[in-house]
């Protein structure tokens with residue numbers, strides 16, 4: 001039986017009188033990529049924020065590998081395997097690309113800087129970080145300061161950091177937004193590689209139809225904060241209700 005890695009049960013958040021996420025119950029099994037779609041303001045980012053712990057739920061639960069994590073903070077959720085793509089604000093702007101990545105790998109491995117182990121572990125960490133940078137095609141920028149990276153390269157580094165963290169649940173929020181057409185395929189190929197790992201699950205907030213078609217095993221649709229549809233891409237896309245009410249204008253232009 002496929003293991004459920006992440007689950008939200010009646011997950012809800014209210015901002016004053018506004019219900020931004022409305023009793024969303026959803027299970028995310030290992031080996032699946034779920035695209036989360038819906039019109040602007042539907043609650044996609046807020047749902048992500050509730051899962052990653054950036055905001056606290058008003059009601060309902062978030063369960064990771066069978067454990068209730070609803071009351072845990074961002075760092076503890078991350079330590080337990082919940083990985084949300086890093087934003088530039090989570091990085092150290094005055095450290096290099098390689099140094100940033102090495103820090104996240106080190107944090108995952110819980111390695112300290114013991115005097116005698118430092119040299120060895122440093123070499124290992126550098127090798128692992130360099131390998132990831134090659135995969136995201138950032139190896140030639142490894143010594144560049146994060147603050148000096150182009151937008152496209154920053155986005156690649158965000159994905160590299162997530163791979164370095166190696167979480168059970170990968171969460172991507174429009175990972176190719178603002179990237180050039182030449183750069184985006186590198187990121188999409190990497191997400192395809194990640195989803196091929198059947199012990200992981202991937203959540204992807206995405207507006208671009210072609211990206212959804214290429215990557216998604218399943219689509220969930222949020223509308224006014226509530227779960228409006230959940231199923232295989234072809235089924236959800238074909239649904240007249242979804243096309244008209246939730247996807248029409250929003251996704252057509254892509």
Ligand SMILES: Nc1ncnc2c1ncn2[C@@H]1O[C@H](COP(=O)(O)OP(=O)(O)OP(=O)(O)O)[C@@H](O)[C@H]1O
Pocket residue numbers: 015018020038039040041042043044045046047
């Ligand atoms: N901190 C907040 N305080 C008050 N209202 C909020 C807050 N965060 C989000 N909202 C509201 O909750 C609703 C859902 O917003 P959210 O950003 O999650 O939508 P979205 O589906 O991610 O939209 P988009 O596709 O435009 O990014 C919106 O009406 C938004 O204005």
